[in-house]
Amino acid sequence: MANNINSRNNFVTSVGFVVAMLVVVGGVSYFVTPLQSLAAEEATVKSDKKVMVKDDTKMKNLEKAMVTKKGKAMMKDGKAMTKKGKAMMKDGKAMTKKGKAMMKDGKAMMKKKDDAAMMKKGEVTMKDGEAMMKAGEAMMKDGKAMMKKKDDGAMVKPVEKMMVKEFDAVIAKAPSVSMSDVAQSGTSGTAWLAVYNGKTYHRVIVKNAAQLPGTDFYEGWVVKNAFLGQFFSTGRMKYDPATREAVLDFMTEGDKSDYKFVIVTSEPDDGNPKSDKHILEGRFLKNTNFQVTIDVMPVVSPVEPIDKKDDAIVKKPSGAGAMEGKEDGAMMIKYTGTVFAGKSAPLLNFTKVDYDMAVKSDKLVVLYFYAKWCPLCVSETVNALYPAFNELTTDKVVGFRVNYKDNDTDADEENLARQYGVPYQHTKVFVKNGQRILKSPESWDEKRYDIEINKALTSL
Numbered sequence: 001m002a003n004n005i006n007s008r009n010n011f012v013t014s015v016g017f018v019v020a021m022l023v024v025v026g027g028v029s030y031f032v033t034p035l036q037s038l039a040a041e042e043a044t045v046k047s048d049k050k051v052m053v054k055d056d057t058k059m060k061n062l063e064k065a066m067v068t069k070k071g072k073a074m075m076k077d078g079k080a081m082t083k084k085g086k087a088m089m090k091d092g093k094a095m096t097k098k099g100k101a102m103m104k105d106g107k108a109m110m111k112k113k114d115d116a117a118m119m120k121k122g123e124v125t126m127k128d129g130e131a132m133m134k135a136g137e138a139m140m141k142d143g144k145a146m147m148k149k150k151d152d153g154a155m156v157k158p159v160e161k162m163m164v165k166e167f168d169a170v171i172a173k174a175p176s177v178s179m180s181d182v183a184q185s186g187t188s189g190t191a192w193l194a195v196y197n198g199k200t201y202h203r204v205i206v207k208n209a210a211q212l213p214g215t216d217f218y219e220g221w222v223v224k225n226a227f228l229g230q231f232f233s234t235g236r237m238k239y240d241p242a243t244r245e246a247v248l249d250f251m252t253e254g255d256k257s258d259y260k261f262v263i264v265t266s267e268p269d270d271g272n273p274k275s276d277k278h279i280l281e282g283r284f285l286k287n288t289n290f291q292v293t294i295d296v297m298p299v300v301s302p303v304e305p306i307d308k309k310d311d312a313i314v315k316k317p318s319g320a321g322a323m324e325g326k327e328d329g330a331m332m333i334k335y336t337g338t339v340f341a342g343k344s345a346p347l348l349n350f351t352k353v354d355y356d357m358a359v360k361s362d363k364l365v366v367l368y369f370y371a372k373w374c375p376l377c378v379s380e381t382v383n384a385l386y387p388a389f390n391e392l393t394t395d396k397v398v399g400f401r402v403n404y405k406d407n408d409t410d411a412d413e414e415n416l417a418r419q420y421g422v423p424y425q426h427t428k429v430f431v432k433n434g435q436r437i438l439k440s441p442e443s444w445d446e447k448r449y450d451i452e453i454n455k456a457l458t459s460l
Contacts, residue, residue: 167203177190179264179280183278191204192204195292196292202256207244209246212266217237217239218264219236220264221265224259226261232259235374236442236443240445250375260283262281337354340401343390344392344394350400364397365400367428368427369404369429374425380443383445384448397453420436
């Protein structure tokens with residue numbers, strides 16, 4: 001009996017142990033599964049973070065490469081300008097030396113008083129020598145200025161024209177995508193994107209776009225990965241209320257063809273850089289080839305800056321920028337800045353001296369705040385601002401192209417932008433008698449310039 005009882009106890013103990021082990025094992029297996037899942041999730045998060053850091057590093061490296069490339073190009077241009085400046089100084093010295101020699105010969109001729117004709121010839125020779133010396137000194141001065149500035153303003157206009165023609169030639173071969181009307185506004189649009197010669201070219205044309213209230217505007221965006229913050233604005237669109245079309249041209253250094261998602265938004269003019277309401281969206285196919293080749297790029301002949309003197313248009317020598325003439329029997333203001341456009345009314349590169357003289361006069365002063373990195377600024381100045389000034393027949397207007405937030409901007413230009421509360425590049429400001437009478441940050445065409453300038457003149 002005792003043996004049977006012991007056997008039963010041992011059996012119960014064994015069963016209990018087995019059950020306990022199963023409970024423990026079951027418990028372990030119950031807790032191992034979520035722990036393993038959590039560990040897998042942590043590994044995924046770490047992997048995602050590594051990808052994000054890697055992408056961020058790539059973007060930073062790309063930005064550094066872009067800056068370095070642009071810096072090297074500027075250094076190359078600077079060296080070329082320095083070389084040209086030295087050559088001009090050398091020529092100036094040679095002319096000065098020749099002028100002195102001529103003056104010396106002239107004096108020698110004049111000493112021969114027995115020959116009146118010889119004396120007269122000596123006087124002429126001395127005069128010619130003096131003129132040559134002055135020309136040589138002026139050339140030396142221009143050479144020094146060029147070496148210091150390392151930027152020839154006279155070449156800005158043809159370079160800008162070349163950029164516009166190059167842009168159109170690239171877009172003509174670029175792949176395009178039709179955009180969807182996500183706002184159901186009845187608007188349609190097409191976007192182009194291409195890479196050529198190490199730069200990205202992008203155009204958007206929107207049709208049947210409603211005119212936005214006040215100073216609100218349409219804006220373009222390109223997106224690579226919105227979740228990772230890989231997107232940027234391509235700028236305000238140029239809107240024509242007559243045709244109800246909005247157009248955007250954008251160009252930047254480097255290959256941005258992986259930003260395949262294109263968006264057009266409507267934006268309140270509140271200074272907030274974040275995107276607002278989506279109007280159109282379009283996405284290029286993953287396997288789209290954005291690289292384009294152009295056999296012959298359009299060429300624009302260099303154009304020298306012009307000057308007005310005694311009501312006659314005179315070509316200025318490279319490096320000179322002064323402009324003077326007569327107005328109602330009195331001398332006009334003598335400007336020193338490079339003339340970009342205008343016969344009767346000059347459009348000048350901004351200098352503080354010229355601006356101060358202009359605002360003290362009775363003229364309407366037109367200011368255009370320009371950034372050379374801004375494709376819209378380049379397009380608007382070449383296609384609208386310059387032609388508008390070339391067509392002006394009044395001498396009651398003077399314009400200034402003011403550098404804005406680029407590496408050519410000086411302290412005077414920064415102060416001017418602050419004075420008039422300029423929020424963006426391509427802003428226009430009209431000034432009369434030292435008072436601002438108009439400010440517009442939106443893009444204008446040539447017709448709009450004509451209308452606004454004439455309106456300002458007739459209301460003065």
